[in-house]
Amino acid sequence: MTATLSQVYSENLIHHHHIVPLDFNSVRTVPDSHVWPKSDDSSSDHGLRIPAIDLKDPNAVKLAGQACETWGAFQVINHGIPLNLLEEVESETRRLFSLPAETKKKALRKPTGATGYGLPRISEFFPKYMWHEGFTIMGSPADHARMLWPNDNARFCDVMDGYQKKMEVVAEKLTSLILGSLEISGEDLNRDVGSPFGAALQLNSYPPCPNPNRAMGLAPHTDTSLLTILHQTAASGLQIFKQGAGWVSVLPIAGALVVNVGDLLHILSNARFPSVLHRAVLNRDGCHRLSVAYFYGLPSDCRVSPPLKLLNSGEKPKYRSVTVKEYVGIKSKNFQEALSLITI
Ligand SMILES: C=C1C[C@]23C[C@@]1(O)CC[C@H]2[C@@]12CCC[C@@](C)(C(=O)O1)[C@H]2[C@@H]3C(=O)O
Ligand SMILES: O=C(O)CCC(=O)C(=O)O
Ligand SMILES: [Fe+2]
Numbered sequence: 001m002t003a004t005l006s007q008v009y010s011e012n013l014i015h016h017h018h019i020v021p022l023d024f025n026s027v028r029t030v031p032d033s034h035v036w037p038k039s040d041d042s043s044s045d046h047g048l049r050i051p052a053i054d055l056k057d058p059n060a061v062k063l064a065g066q067a068c069e070t071w072g073a074f075q076v077i078n079h080g081i082p083l084n085l086l087e088e089v090e091s092e093t094r095r096l097f098s099l100p101a102e103t104k105k106k107a108l109r110k111p112t113g114a115t116g117y118g119l120p121r122i123s124e125f126f127p128k129y130m131w132h133e134g135f136t137i138m139g140s141p142a143d144h145a146r147m148l149w150p151n152d153n154a155r156f157c158d159v160m161d162g163y164q165k166k167m168e169v170v171a172e173k174l175t176s177l178i179l180g181s182l183e184i185s186g187e188d189l190n191r192d193v194g195s196p197f198g199a200a201l202q203l204n205s206y207p208p209c210p211n212p213n214r215a216m217g218l219a220p221h222t223d224t225s226l227l228t229i230l231h232q233t234a235a236s237g238l239q240i241f242k243q244g245a246g247w248v249s250v251l252p253i254a255g256a257l258v259v260n261v262g263d264l265l266h267i268l269s270n271a272r273f274p275s276v277l278h279r280a281v282l283n284r285d286g287c288h289r290l291s292v293a294y295f296y297g298l299p300s301d302c303r304v305s306p307p308l309k310l311l312n313s314g315e316k317p318k319y320r321s322v323t324v325k326e327y328v329g330i331k332s333k334n335f336q337e338a339l340s341l342i343t344i
Contacts, residue, residue, distance in 0.1 A: 005198035008116035012332035021133040023101035024207035065181025072276030097205035171296035188307040225262035241277040259288035270306040
């Protein structure tokens, strides 16, 4: 039996002190544990912007391929997710993070768990904590939602279930579009036809910070997914790193979704589509920023390597083939070194 994504992440233990978020409501100054060195490149915004692609554009395949190659990210409009669903997801996410700290801790992720409330998994790789709290969902959120709202969780569950179903459709569409730009299709992946893709939903909260210049929302990282599809609220904060330009802000476009290339697509495309380094800085306006990331991947036993069709021009594979499960294990131990550890 193929292990679920949740089982795969559960096998990689995280220490308790890297799970429990600060009670952000109770602090008036940034504690030393959360002070990050001032980033000299945080304002290096040259007005550059990632492309915005209309899924109804007849050139969408080519545009998506170009965006993945040069940016590793793009915004997408006309994606088919209704605006009112995005608003509902946002309001349920706000309702969750507005609960008292003691209530949220009832749904705390276990050290051997993958889902629930807690700090981002990457916290253990940094000497300082991030100004962030998250809630991870894989499949049904019902068990954790019951811990938060014993009698009033149906709405949260319905909205998150509905969103995951719709996001799967968009993710499939985007995957075939992006693979199509390389002239490969979903059938060329080493996946049992019909087996489910691995997916997860991550609700991110960046509470108002007394000194946003000294704290970090979410530290620089690449996602492990094939693709990540992100909804961000109107407050800016997401930045991507572009070689030669530095950190570039991804300004929210109402109703648009941000698409990031993850490590699995990086390996699969033989580095033609590099996974994008990104981070979330804190909003200067003192508002509570939220984002919702849908991670779309491959089943845990799937072997990830560039399809032969991509290599038939004589190009050599840059990475040894790994199963998703193996790669998640390597990434959990080595974080940003993971790709270089499988380089041939
Ligand atoms: C499926 C997943 C991707 C993720 C780890 C997770 O199990 C759920 C949370 C995801 C997240 C969100 C914040 C950044 C990130 C690097 C992290 O620490 O947790 C990603 C993980 C990932 O892409 O590896
Ligand atoms: O909040 C954001 O804009 C980024 C979130 C993110 O990178 C993630 O959840 O992996
Ligand atoms: Fe990310």
